[in-house]
């Protein structure tokens with residue numbers, strides 16, 4: 001079953017790399033550490049969620065946010081992320097997603113090779129098995 005899951009995930013990664021990223025690719029494999037399910041940032045049109053009231057409103061509008069509860073805060077100073085709340089998901093048990101087949105789209109999208117994010121220094125989470133790379137062959141660098 002695990003081999004089949006890995007095989008399907010490799011195909012999805014390859015399709016994602018081909019379809020959605022012209023310049024950057026996603027490399028590596030999931031180590032199943034669960035970190036991406038307990039260090040989630042949410043945002044709305046005003047920026048990252050930094051208070052309870054904003055998140056309660058989002059939960060009222062979209063039931064999916066009810067999966068999540070606060071798990072920490074970004075302390076990095078002088079950054080738009082400063083003070084942003086980190087959320088964890090209630091469906092994570094022993095570092096496994098209990099609703100894997102039915103998980104939300106934004107879970108399926110991690111990590112996304114968003115050029116703007118990467119160019120601003122964005123990376124995957126520390127110790128994540130995935131990383132971003134540039135989709136260029138050695139020859140292209142010499143042109």
Ligand code: SF4
Nearest residue numbers: 030031034036128129
């Ligand atoms: S942080 Fe990376 S390695 Fe860990 S569970 Fe998420 S995708 Fe997998």
Ligand code: SF4
Nearest residue numbers: 037089091092097107
């Ligand atoms: S639904 Fe599953 S994949 Fe998505 S955050 Fe929760 S545990 Fe992680």
